[in-house]
Amino acid sequence: MKRREFLKKAGVVAASGAFSPLMFARAQASTFRLEMVSSFPASLDIIYGGGEEIARVLDELTGGDVQITVYPAGAQVGGFEVYDAVSSGAFALGHSAAYYYVGRNPAHAFFTAVPFGLTAQQHNAWLMAGGAQELWNELNAQDNLIAFAAGNTGTQMGGWFRREINTPQDLRGLTMRIPGFGGEVMTRAGANVQNLPGGEIFLALDTGVIDATEWVGPYDDEILGLNQAAPFYYGPGWQEPSATLCLYVNLDTYNAFPPEIQEAFRTAAHAANELMLARYEAENGPALQRLVDSGTQLRTFSPEILTALRGHMDEVHDQNASGNEFYARTLESFTAFRDNIREWHRQAEYAFQNFIYDQSAQEEAGG
Structure with missing residues (x-):
């Protein structure tokens, strides 16, 4: 959507000359009434709920001085239009995923998810x-x-x-909904990639417009009904070993806030970050069991497929870093941090979990 259309939605007169978005956000002294557009449908209560949690925490932290109205995807702007809407000043706030905007600069993907990259704990760090x-x-x-x-x-x-995937050759010609770097990797593997917002995925998969899709995990996928449109559920999520969502704030608006309000925004975002991960961790296990009980067939990508996809991801990094100085700097930071934290986790968390899962497997085998 174009800037003029965004500004019309926000009730801003384009010919009014210079203005601060804060002029339109501030309804009375010490009270800020703001609007947040989300990339997610309200039916996905955990991921959409991240924006609602930000609004709730800000209300509490500021004693009601910051009031936020949250709009789901499509209510004001499309799910992939959030970045432009907040950048233009039409809306003060957005809740979205940075990797939706790799068309502006591929480096945006680093701040949501990189295939074969960091887990949630590592990415937060x-x-x-x-x-x-x-x-x-x-x-x-x-x-x-x-x-x-x-x-x-x-x-x-x-x-x-919709069909089993056993070798890298099975990916060729497959039409799949997958965003960000995951989409670039699948394109290199020979798939036809589409990028659809959450609310459009089920119909596309159910009608055969696409052959496959990734979304999030068992809890959200069950809500979207994806198990009713395709029988085979593959893991692991090589394309998103974690996925960070973000609060976008118009920078002019943010800079005009007093320091205590800026701090409240940072604190509210951190609270939403922690709660969302906790809710997914609590809900995905029971949801997976329900999916299996209803007939979903779990599958694991073969090492051959994962190795091929990882090779394509290396190609993506090489291409993007060439001629993009910011991407190269970000990749250097990301890679150095990844290598250091993985060595630490190898010695600590991985060793512990490997023992626990091995013991569980032995106990199950022994009856």
């Missing part, structure tokens, strides 16, 4: 303590935005398929 927030600020400032991590799905599933 990179964003909040590993220098990534400064890179993210630099990238978003080019479009008059600032963003904060505001939700995480945890490790996702690899997706729903």
Whole structure:
């Protein structure tokens, strides 16, 4: 949607000359009434609920001085139009996923999910303590935005398929909904990639417009009814070992806030980030069992497929880093952090979990 259309939706007169978005957000002294557009449908209560949680926490932290109305995808703007809507100042806030906007700069993907990249715990560490927030600020400032991590799905599933996928050759000619770098990888593997918002996926899969799709994981996928449109459910989610959602704030609006309000926004985003991951972790296990009980057939991608896809991801990185100085810097930061934290987790978490799962398998085998 064009800037003029966004501004019309926000009730801004385009010919009014210079203005601050805060002029339209502030209804009375010390009270800010703001609107947030979301990339997600309200039916997906956890992921859409991230925006609602931000609004709730801000209301409490500020004693009602910050009031936010949250709009689901399609109510004001389309799911993939959030970035432009907030950048233009038509809306002060957005809840979205940075990798939807790789068309502007492929480096946006680093701040949501990179195939074969970081888990939720690792990604949060990179964003909040590993220098990534400064890179993210630099990238978003080019479009008059600032963003904060505001939700995480945890490790996702690899997706729903109408037919079994056994070898890399089975990916050729497949039409699949998959965004971000995952889509680029699948394109290189020979698939025909589409990028559809959540509300449009079921119909496309059910009618055969697409042969496969990934979304999030068992809880959300069950809500969308994807198990009714395809029988085979593949893991692991190589394309999104975690996925960080974000709060976008118009930078002019954010800079005009007093420091205590800016801090409240950062705190609210962090609260939403933690709660979303906790809710997904609590809900995905029972949802997976319900899917299996209803006839879903679980499958695991073969090592041959995963190795081929990882090779294509290396090609994507090489191509994007060539001639894109910011991408190259971000990749360097991401890779160095990834390698360090993986070595630590190999010695600690992986060793512990490997023992636990091995013991569980032995106990199950022994009856």
